[in-house]
Amino acid sequence: MHSPVTSEPIFRNAGAPSIVHSYSVRICHWINVIACVYLLVSGVHILLDFPELYWGHTGYRGYPAIFKLSDWGLSWEAAGKLGDRRWGRNYHVTFAWVFLINGFVYVAWNLHTSHFRKRMLPARAELTMAHVWTDLREHLRWRSRRHTSSSSYGALQKMSYLLLIFVFVPFMILTGVAQSPGFTAAIPVLLDMFGGRQSARTLHTVGTVVLALFVVVHLFEIVAAGFFARVRSMVTGKESIAVNTEITR
């Protein structure tokens, strides 16, 4: 018997563990966690060392800025003491490579196994306003997701993951590389794509905030769905859900 909405089977053998996260998904996920933590922290260090944001090609201390951390209570000097740009730059570039290579492996392997199509591509019925609205309302109520399977994603979840992986991550990579004097010499369109390297820097910073928000929501949902069981299933790949005979989405 299949759900008319998601086409996923809705009867499961009670108690028998099923594989919900493949080997590559699990390994790439945890490498990604480490890389993203380092990228975030090192990125903050880099920004603190020069805590002003501009737009266009030009921006330096004294130039009109669209954001100044000193307007928000942290002086330039104090921010500079907090930020270690040498550590920041070394670790940011290093984990950018880890993130990129890991991400490439993850996407290439899982395109090959049709993981994205099976797990993340919303069915037509899930894309209706009514369905999305219902899904959103359920998320906003504290409605326990404990008894849903990790192999069955909701509509909003699917759309967020797809947007994250195929829109937002490329955006972060491009806005990062567009700040490099070497790579912009090789790929000059990067300089025009965002309006200049200061625009890229600003967008990259804004993107960091969006990424942090994603992580917060992600963690919240994992907790709502049963933290230890979900983390365990992302390590072992298996889940045992006692009662799982009807999933209404």
Added chain:
Amino acid sequence: MPPTVRGGLIGMADVLTMSSNRLLLSGQQLAREFSLSDVADPFPTWNQTNPKNVEYQRHAAEGFRTWQLPVNGLVARPSALTLDQIKSLAARTQITAHVCEQGWSAIGEWTGAPLQRVLEAAGGVTPTARYVVIDTYDGWYEGYDLFEVEHPQTILAYRLNGRDLPRGNGAPLRLRVERQCGYKNLKFVKSIRVVDSIAGIGKGTGGINSDSGFHWFAGV
């Protein structure tokens, strides 16, 4: 590849960054050149703006009239060039962005002698040459491989925004290396030596910045 490779993941990333960058730039493409309306004037200054070095102060006081740039090491004719001699070499003017690794950037109109022409004025580098090392009046030193040295935009600039290079921006000469971060664009150039190894220079990593733990190759 960088002349020395750091250990661990960081070193591996350094190699990936430099090799991918150089692969993409194998055509020796130029960094973006802008128009005069993009120029920042007055051009911002950063870090050292007036080296305390006694010799520097003396030369600066007399407008660098008798100042000479020694070009030594693995060149056919080790020489010392005056500023006038350098200015008589075929000059290049480029309106390019100075991109500091800290995050700021500013566009300036630089005029100077391509480093390649300066080396040719000393007879050119010998076949065993691998790096050009530049020393400055404020104690900085940096190494550049020949690929970077030969690039048309690698110039010893003596003019900025149509005027003589101001002291704060590195008079009498500052290096422009347009495809790398600002800290490789040395100010207050004092001397040039061409070497086959950077092993004996500073702490042996190839420059003051890499000796301090920053990337030797600052393309990113």
